[in-house]
Amino acid sequence: MKKDIVPVIARQKEEVKERLNRRIVERDISSKIGGYLEKNIIKVVTGVRRSGKSFLSMLLLRNRNFGYVNFDEKELIDVRLDDLLSGIIEIYGKVGFLLMDEIQNVKGWELWINSLQRRGYNLVVTGSNARLLSKELATHLTGRYVEFENFPFSFVEYLRWRGIEPTNLHSKEKEGELKNALREYMKKGGFPEYLVENLSSDYLRTLFDSIIYSDIVKRWKVRYPTKIEDVARYLLSTFSREYSATKLKNILGLRSTFTVLNYIKYIEEAFLLFSLERFSFKQKEFLKAPKKVYSVDLGLSNLISTRLTEDSGLMMENLVFLDLKRDGLTENKEIFYFKSNEGEVDFVIKEGMKIKKLIQVTHASARDEIERREIKTLLKLGKELKCKDLICITWDYEAEEKNGRNTIRFIPLWKWLLKL
Structure with missing residues (x-):
């Protein structure tokens, strides 16, 4: 030997x-x-x-x-x-x-x-x-x-690879350069070898197949390989959205929700995607609620997706989730989402027994493009959870707004990712 x-x-x-x-x-x-x-x-x-x-x-x-x-x-x-x-x-x-x-x-x-x-x-x-x-x-x-x-490259690391220095940030020219780079990053993702070696999209297709068939099917002896591939493709295509095992079973024609849950677990364990639980004070509601799914890389999701159009808001939300993960926060322990009949808050950040931060993500370039419901839900939940750090991440709108005792900070995504 x-x-x-x-x-x-x-x-x-x-x-x-x-x-x-x-x-x-x-x-x-x-x-x-x-x-x-x-x-x-x-x-x-x-x-x-x-x-x-x-x-x-x-x-x-x-x-x-x-x-x-x-x-x-x-x-x-x-x-x-x-x-x-x-x-x-x-x-x-x-x-x-x-x-x-x-x-x-x-x-x-x-x-x-x-x-x-x-x-x-x-x-x-x-x-x-x-x-x-x-x-x-x-x-x-x-x-x-x-x-x-x-993780694959963050936006900061992507800029480092491109040789773009995040300096002179008061210049509109520099701001435009950074936002252009962010658009490219949202399309291509951050797998290092794919970017640095300037490889074709075949690299990402082969990578996806290797993860499914070598890291998952072979390791866990999955009996129906094409079915688990279908589950992975569906979830990676529907990032930043809710899903349930029952719905997936019906859509993809799988035998049981138990099989679906096992498949999702295998895919998560290969780090392809992450599931986020809904925040609730009621244990029964917490356990029954649908989860939201996030992709490890937007470039990979964009390539294998069956979607015909881009949803920039959902892509922004996925990037914010990954940024929170890179900061060392753990899904379903420190990161949750919130949803009720009155609205949704994209991220609830928990620290110990306290809610530290509430984050809303919206593809808006001006105040009038932000839905009133998104702000109302953010303020209401902040009051209920006694959380004063309220953030709304936008594409291009920056401001601070007071509402009673609470203040909402509106921060452009590129500034959020650069920790400015």
Whole structure:
């Protein structure tokens, strides 16, 4: 077995060298992970396939003595740990750090990680399946790991790639340049390799197929692959909207809501989409209400969508959700949506037992384009929940409006994403 893996490790080493010679776009999450790099704690980087987890980890380790193994290779699936370490040392020499890429492909990987840490290795681990990683980490590595969720490029990182500096913001010319870049970002999305290498849309189609058929169907032995693909396509096409398992079952001709819920869980665990629960003080209403779905990347959703027209408001809402996630907030623990007969608030941000922030998103360029109902619901819910931080994210309208004791801040999306 060792003879088979040494050439693989050697080839992967050359691939690392080649990748580190490419153009580098610094990722915002780097500083968060970097703060833990020298600590004797396992660093786990998760996220959707091709979001840049591996390259991000390589960049963090580039000035350190590290060995790298990518387990997306069939020769490494059944490898023994001692043979693997022998192969790494043969190719890299003695190393202090190990970068283990797509570790969930190896059966019993969590026992490996335990053993390697006990032997004194500083470990960075990546993976593309939330459930496999979190379940085993919680069971076997309690208190000895820290997890970071990586996403495709944010708008700030997209600007960094484009070489657009968010400076001189009082200039209308610069504002126009930033809004033009935002329109392009909403269409293309942020998958790093797709953008940096200027690849065709076939890249995103192949990526979608790989996630469905390699990360989901193969891993979970799904009996009806085309059905789970249908579920993924439907939900990724209807981002920022409510869905229910019963409705999906009827639309797509599936056998049971149980099957639908399982399929959605598998797709979420591959980081393709996120489900958001409705906020309610009543537990029964909370459990029964439909959920809203958000896509991990608008470029991917735009490509596979069956929609004939764009809905800029829904695209803006999806971007705001992803931005909240990048800020470290967790759906259904800190982020919810609200809906009643009187209206809807897109995001309810909870901190402990308090509601910290209410956010409405609307594609409006002027005050008279914002529906009265959206503002009324925002104010009413703010009063009920004793929340004073009320925000309405717009396309182009900026202002502050007082209404009794409450103030609503109207912020253009590009400024919100730039944290201005």
